[in-house]
Amino acid sequence: MDQPIISLRGISRAFRSGLGERVEILTDLDLDIAAGSFNVIRGESGSGKTTLLRILGMLDTGFSGDYSFAGHAVRGKPDWFLDELRAENIGFIFQEGRLFNHLTLRKNIETPLLLQGDRERRQAAPQIVEDLAPRFFDDGRRDEILALRPGPASGGQKQRASIMRAIVNRPSIILADEPTASLHGDLKNYVVEHLKTLCADGHTVIVVSHDSVFYDTGRQLELDKGKLRELTPPPETPNNPGLPVQGPATGLAGGWKPRAPVGILLKQAIRETLSRPIFLGLILISLIVGVCQVSVFASVIIGAQEFVDDAMTKGSRLNRVEIKPRRADRGQDDRFPGRGEIAAWEAVDKVVPRRVTLASLVNRDGSTTTYSAMGLHAGDPEYGLLDFVAGGPFSGGHDQLQVIVTASLLGELFDITGLEVGTEDYDDFIGRQVTIRLGQYTPSGNLRGETSIKLRVQGIILYAEGGRQLYLPNTTHLAFDRFKRDRRDEFPLPLNEAADAWTDTGAVAHMADFPWEDSLQIYARGMRDVIPVIKQVAKQGYKPRSDIWRFKWALDVQDTAWTIFIPLLALIVLAVAITVAANIFTSAKLRETELALWRVLGMRRGDLVLTQVLATAFSVTVGTVLGLTLGAVLVDQSKALLAQRGADAAVQDGDPQTFDAIFAPVSEFYVPILLFALVLGIVAALYPAFRTANTDPAKVLQS
CATH class of the missing domain: 3.40.50.300 (P-loop containing nucleotide triphosphate hydrolases)
Known part of the structure; x- marks a missing residue:
């Protein structure tokens, strides 16, 4: 031949x-x-x-x-x-x-x-x-x-x-x-x-x-x-x-480059997966139980954080401790002699002296309403806690008096209706003028006259703490306060009535130069540092105040959830990885002839690896979706139960509870958990998939 x-x-x-x-x-x-x-x-x-x-x-x-x-x-x-x-x-x-x-x-x-x-x-x-x-x-x-x-x-x-x-x-x-x-x-x-x-x-x-x-x-x-x-x-x-x-053919990467299109291999992977109900069931059960638990604990952790963040936005300063002067220091020039020591503590981010006073604003109908006003420094940490919807922090100059007001105050000051949060309408109020009336008193404490001063709206915020409605630049605030207390006309208000501007900044600074601090606000580096700071300042004879006590239950719930969540997550990751790997190894052992037959019929080793990975991805996706669905049902039922109990408590003692807010909707982290589960499943599948792809095809022809 x-x-x-x-x-x-x-x-x-x-x-x-x-x-x-x-x-x-x-x-x-x-x-x-x-x-x-x-x-x-x-x-x-x-x-x-x-x-x-x-x-x-x-x-x-x-x-x-x-x-x-x-x-x-x-x-x-x-x-x-x-x-x-x-x-x-x-x-x-x-x-x-x-x-x-x-x-x-x-x-x-x-x-x-x-x-x-x-x-x-x-x-x-x-x-x-x-x-x-x-x-x-x-x-x-x-x-x-x-x-x-x-x-x-x-x-x-x-x-x-x-x-x-x-x-x-x-x-x-x-x-x-x-x-x-x-x-x-x-x-x-x-x-x-x-x-x-x-x-x-x-x-x-x-x-x-x-x-x-x-x-x-x-x-x-x-x-x-x-x-x-x-x-x-x-x-x-x-x-x-x-x-x-x-x-x-050439360029096959040692046979690890797949030959068949991904769509065909995906169909094959799904068919093979559905044809092995026992192994599919094992993966689904482990994923459904694990993902359900992860989603519930994640809901608590995220929900507690959102609850605390919402409280911060609406005026609660959970990372802040406030102290008043000690009795022995009230008559001193320095009302807080331990300020430097406190600022040096590791848990403390910043220490800021404060003064809060009352300001009478003229309403649109000519009447006045008295509000609590706080002064803000340049670079004040409070700026980071204000939720601006228009404008921003004070410019720092005195050529134009400025004020930051809440959105709810606009309706009292201006003739407006139908203003909606989030609309561009707020920008229209930046630059408008607000009138404040300052009274001046006789040595005996009687009102002897009032001065009207116009302030420019510099910023608009959604909420201010404690029901407060406005903030003033600290120097302006102190000058106003000193002017009201000036019983002997020692500090005339440096007001240029024609321009509504302060031109004598030296006089303003002089007016503000007095022992004015009526509180010291200590900003901790984080909410977890607040309680240690409280303990330390209490040892120095101060009586600290903090909003942390109203929300500590939410932090405790979050801490407990984290304590359980981390080992639980590690256990679930280990269980899913072992289940996926054992499923592939055991299934491959039982299907040696089938896998080898695929090789004989033209599947490259890369096709077999990709098929195993796609089969795992399919199983993990189904199991994770079912687990998230079950977790969402449990979270919704828990929220409804806690909401009902909070309503019942409000009926009994008038103190509504918001414990249901501790749960965040599962939809908020649905995609990250799904992606994490997919990555975990694929990583767990790679090694056994590569091992089984090397199945000896000669076994097919053995009797």
Whole structure:
């Protein structure tokens, strides 16, 4: 024969027995296979047929000698190279079909097209199977038979489907392993005739069998005790030139680059996952229970923080401690002699002296209303706690008197209706003027006159602490306060009435230069530092005040949730990782033959890895969504229960409780938990997926 498609020279194969003895299966075997020929290799059980078949199919590389496949040396080539050469050129017909039980016969036949074909052939796969089917199935029940799964199909139907799967990609070689072993009578002859037809179409056919039905067809060889001998000589010239051989593609990253599109592998992953309900159930149960618990505790942690943040926005200063002068220091120039020591404490961020006074604002109807006003310094930490909806902090100059007011105060000061929070209408009030009336008193304390002063609206905020409605620049605030207390006209107000501006800034500073602090406000670095600061200032003889006590329950709940959440999260991560990895390993062990069959049919190792990862991602997504849904139900029920109890408490003692605010909606962190679970599942799946992708495909041909 000229230029054989397969050439074996000096092939020997030995194994170790259970006792450690060396057992020779094939000994110094030579064989040439011509392209387009029909070859039958006979032999009884134990003669080495299976071993020779695995070598011919490039599934067993542990032999000695030389194997040439269409000019490609096989021995010593990496697995990925042999996988590609085999997938492109060899179609396998297995004993008993070797079909996937979770796929219909039609889908089994389409598999090589979907895994190996280009986009055009994948799209044409149904039509290719439809055109091929009349050669194997009668018209009457063809569609009905192809729609069957392998379980209810007969042996003959499965074997014909196996042959169709082997040839659907028109491989150059068809390798048949005992193709009639599970058949009888006319069905055997039917298979023989089909194989002969395939040979006439250009396929090189190699049949390994001890069934006499093949003994009158094609070239006959016999394998006995590892030796191969010719029973009929090969034809001097082949019946046909045979189909062309395809060489391996390049740039495959050692076989780890997937061959099939992600969409096809995803469908396959979902089918395989649903076909293993026990393993799917284990992953789902662990995820549902774990994610449900994580979502509930996350709801408490986030809800407590949002509750505290909301309290901060609405005026509670939970990171601040306020102290008044000690009795012994009230008459001193420095009312807080320990200020420097307090500022040096590690838990303290800033120490700010304060003075709060009363200011009479003129309403739009001409009446006046007295409000509490606080002064703010340049760079004051209070600016960071004010929720501005328009404008901003004070400019720091005295050329124009300024004021920051709350949004609720605008309606009292200006003729407006229908102002909505969040609209641009607030910007229209920046720069408008607010009138304040300052009274001046006689030495006996009687009012002796009033001065009206106009202030420019510099900023608008949603809330101020303690029901306060406005803030003033600290220097302005102190000058006003000193002016009201000036019983002997020692400090006339430096007011330029024409321009409504202060031009004598030195006089303003002089007016403000007196022991004015009536409180000291200590800003802790964080809310967790407030209580230690309270304890320290109490030891110095002060009586500290703080809003922290009204909200400490929320912080305690959050601390408790964190204490439980961290070990719980670690436990859940470990449980999910172990469950996913064990599922893949155990499932792969039970499915070794199936995984190896995928390799034989054209799946690269990268396809197997990606399929396992996609299957895990599918399972994790379903389990996480169900867990989050259950967690959302539990959170909603808990909120409703606490809201009802808070309402009942309000009816009984007039003190409504807001414990239900401790739960944040699960929807706020739905996506992060889902993404975290997906990443965790995929990471846990990678190592076992890579391990199972290296399944030895030679196991498929073992009896």
